[in-house]
Amino acid sequence: LVDETEVEVFSVPSYACQRRTTLDNHNNVLAHALSLLAENAELEDEDGRGVAFRRAAAVLKALPKPVTSMMQLRGLPCLGDHCLRVIKDILETGTSSEVEATKQSERYKALKVLTGIFGVGAKTAARWIRDGIHTLQQLRDSGHTLNRAQQAGLEHYEDLHQQVTKAEADTIGEIVERAVVSVLPGAQVVLTGGFRRGKLTGHDVDFLITHPVEGREEGLMPKVVSWLESQGFLLYQKTTRNSYLESNDGPARPASNIDRFERCLSIFKLIKEDKHETKQLGKLSENGLETPEDTCSSLTHVQTDPNPATPSCAKGQIHSGEDTGHRLWRAVRVDLVVSPISQFAFALLGWTGSKLFERELRRWAGYEKAMSLSSHALYDNNQSRYLRATSEEEIFAHLGLEYIPPSERNA
Ligand code: DGT
Ligand code: MG
Secondary structure (H helix, E strand, C coil): CCCCHHCCCCCCCHHHCCCHHHCCCCCCCHHHHHHHHHHHHCCCCCHHHHHHHHHHHHHHHCCCCCCCCHHHHHCCCCCCHHHHHHHHHHHHCCCHHHHHHHCCCHHHHHHHHHHCCCCCHHHHHHHHHHCCCHHHHHHHHHHHCHHHHHHHHHHHHHHHCCCHHHHHHHHHHHHHHHHHHHHHCCCCCCCCEEHHCCCCCCEEEEEECCCCCCCCCCCHHHHHHHHHHCCEEEEEEEECCCCCCCHHHHHCCCHHHHHHHHHEEEEEEEECCCCHHHHHHHHCCCCCCCCCHHHCCCCCCCCCCCCCCHHHHHHHHHHHCCCCCCCCCEEEEEEEEEHHHHHHHHHCCHHHHHHHHHHHHHHHHHHHHCEEECCCEEEEEEEEEEECCCCCCHHHHHHCCCCCCHHHEEC
16 A cells, blocks of 8 residues: 555646646656557547547656656546546556557557558548558559549658658758748748657658748749759649638638748658768768769759659669669658748747647637637737737747747647
8 A cells, every 4th residue: 555645746737838848758658558549539530539638648748757656646637537547557557458459459550551641631541441441452452543642642651651860851951941042042941840849750841931021931832842843852742822720719810911821741752861872972062062963962963854753863873772672762741831920930839849739829828818829820819919929939928828948849
């Protein structure tokens, strides 16, 4: 029996945006188990349940020490009966039977494989499973019509399931920067998403683009995409006007700016760095942009092949890796977003994540402050006006929150 007076009872604020959550945490096993149940709920298109598990996982990530006894959890927010049962199971037996059963379930496995295809969501996957499709091969053989995104997703499935490293993200960053300043000098590119929060790997690379003079960013996205396309960097792209309409957010999106905020979902063709070759062919210049033409650096990669799936650099004999079975490029998911400078702080905050942190910020704004926050603006319903901000710090201040830096937004 544990003496209750000796048990350290944890306490954390209710909203993830009130807490500092680093990448490291003291309760990885528990958080991971609850995240898997969250993932499973999301795969089943049950977002409400998914969020409940995500919130619970985030509470565990924020605790200052490993949980050793259920009594420590008394009074913690976001831990419902279901989550407590899972935690108890793990504390007592080392594993959760529900989590293990989920991992083994055919449906979970099939949903994960199918939604793992870029362009395939939970609803589509569920429909395919009803048609008896559980694997990629079955999907290929089924004759189902795939849209352009799904075709690209299937074609590059393996590459897109390999984690992107920070080094790869930085290389892509240099390419994007080069594209952006070529078509609009003075424009700026910022790495957002998980990499901005200090993650060392990611499932994609996220960039936010702006220009210090309001309005100059208009029409930028198509030009950037054309430039990237002309240089052979894109295996797939789809540019959309931002359709980030969270129905609860009311007027957080200024109507006049709708057309200026654009997003491009893309798949990049990234030439793999080969240290041996780089050595053979000479050093990269300081900025990495002046590599001799035949060195096949991703930065000098000029597409000459009409088939973008073939790396143009393969033209040089030195780069005949494909003949020997080593492909010298890989596909990487890249998201580009353009924001006018007046909305930049909101866009930066909104695209840095984590997803749960974002969600909690908006929940905090709505429920605690009667404000509507989006990646475009902050609207104060009490004062019936927009609150301006030129930095993330100012937005936190408007929301009455202590500033949390990106590295501590890993909820
Ligand atoms: P990753 O890529 O798996 O390493 O992890 P993250 O945190 O980079 O996640 P990701 O790339 O899915 O999204 C980056 C952030 O961008 C995410 O935390 C929230 C935000 N975000 C994602 N999708 C949307 C969207 O459709 N609209 C807006 N405004 N923000 C989004
Ligand atoms: Mg990302």
